[in-house]
Amino acid sequence: MGGRPVSGARLKAAREAAGLSLVAVAARTNFSKSLLGQLETGARRVRREHVVAYSRALNVSVETLEAPATDPIRLALEWLVSDSPAVRHTAVGRRVGASLAEELERRVIELRHFDDSIGGRDLYPVVHKELTNAQEVVREASFAEPIGKRLLVAVSELAQLAGWVASDAGQYIEAQRIYLDGLSAAAAAGERPLAGQLLSSLSYQIANIGSPSDAAILARAAVTGARGASPVVRALLLERFAWASARSRDHEETRRALDAVDDAYESHSPGIEEPEWVYWLNRSEIDVMAGRCFVELGEACRAEPLLSRAIESYPPEHAREVALYRTWLADAYARTGNLDAARATIELARIAAEGASSSRLDRRVTEIERTVA
Structure with a gap:
């Protein structure tokens, strides 16, 4: 790009500081409102021409827009x-x-x-x-x-x-x-367990933004192919299979997978070496995934206590993850008819999202805000 990289969040902050809407900036540039919105949320990469266009529209220097x-x-x-x-x-x-x-x-x-x-x-x-x-x-x-x-x-x-x-x-x-x-x-x-981690990571993305049935196939292959995986690694791979199954609305497969997650995780011990890349998987994370799966399956009453308890256990520096999990808690509240709690919870997530630089979180907050409006 030349100069320092500029994030979409930085462009958005500069636009809002200038008191201009996306429509106003679009009118002052050759770019559409939808493209500008994608730039600001991170859905599209910010290029040099975008930074120059913002600098002219906002009447600020390019250097001001750079981080x-x-x-x-x-x-x-x-x-x-x-x-x-x-x-x-x-x-x-x-x-x-x-x-x-x-x-x-x-x-x-x-x-x-x-x-x-x-x-x-x-x-x-x-x-x-x-x-x-x-x-x-x-x-x-x-x-x-x-x-x-x-x-x-x-x-x-x-x-x-x-x-x-x-x-x-x-x-x-x-x-x-x-x-x-x-x-x-x-x-x-x-390294078959690590290969399984990569395949299941791709499955997780596809489950969220693509075909859940395709994601389930990939996640199952990751579990099956990761021979010799340690207990916590196996729990992680099974979690992603559970998620893909829940997104596919396969109640039976999801429940079996969640039970297998619990069994795998409970079998871990200090005497079994785990790779560093599963350091973050703990009981709270497992409860969050179970809660998310229950929301997807229409069992919000079972999801709410799991999500609430897990969210309370996270340190403040994990603001993005807590905000993401709050979107699922808000979804659970909404599905049980508690709209006041849903709105209050998604508002907390929205505030956290403003500084999180996460398109995944932005997309999820927008999605839930529409359901509780």
Whole structure:
């Protein structure tokens, strides 16, 4: 784009600060209201010409629209980009060793934990750059076979994260491409549980915005193919199968899958090693997914206590996830006829969504607001 990247949320904030509606900005540019709305919600990527058009319409400089350097989150993300292990190691030679693999393994953990509090529209450019750099190392550098396997695993984990944050940013086609690239890397490394994680992540996206029946097929394949998966990994894969089944309105399959999730999770123990990428899956997350499935199946009365109890357990820095879960709680309230509680709950989610930089959350809030209006 040239200059600093500008998020859709930044354009929206500048427009609102200028007191202009989308219609007014559309009238001052060559872009339609619908396109501008997609830019601001992250459904479309912001390009240089969009930033220039906003600067002219709002009568501000392009520099004003660019993310301020004093933003601590932006500074942290820029530090990560400038300190890419793959770039630093390959700059001193094409032969790479264990130190690069170790740094990439640490980096993917750092980025994964950033996702707890940073929305996809802000985090995706950073993760995508890291993934691109790592993929280039695998293609171009030379290394011993054991190092090659570790690099492939790091690439596939980065791909899963990049696909996840791309989907959160509303870039669904890009997310699918990245998930499939990661699946190939995991298969080449012989990591079947990780391949299952990538396939089930894609299933989750398709269940939300595509064909739930197709999603269920992918999710079932992930469960079946992830031979040797640890208990918590198996619980995660089964959760996504339960969700795809619920979205398909398959009551029986959903209940069986949710029971299997509980069984798998309860079988975990300190003596069984789990991959770091399932660090976030706990009892509250499992209850949230069960509650969401019950809402989809029309059993809102069963969903409400599960969702309420789980939401109360989350720390404040997980604002995006709590807001997402509140949309399901609002949906449950609405389906049981408690519209006052539904409206109050979705209002809390809407307030959180304003600073979350998550198209997934924006879309969900809009959807529920329409049902309780």
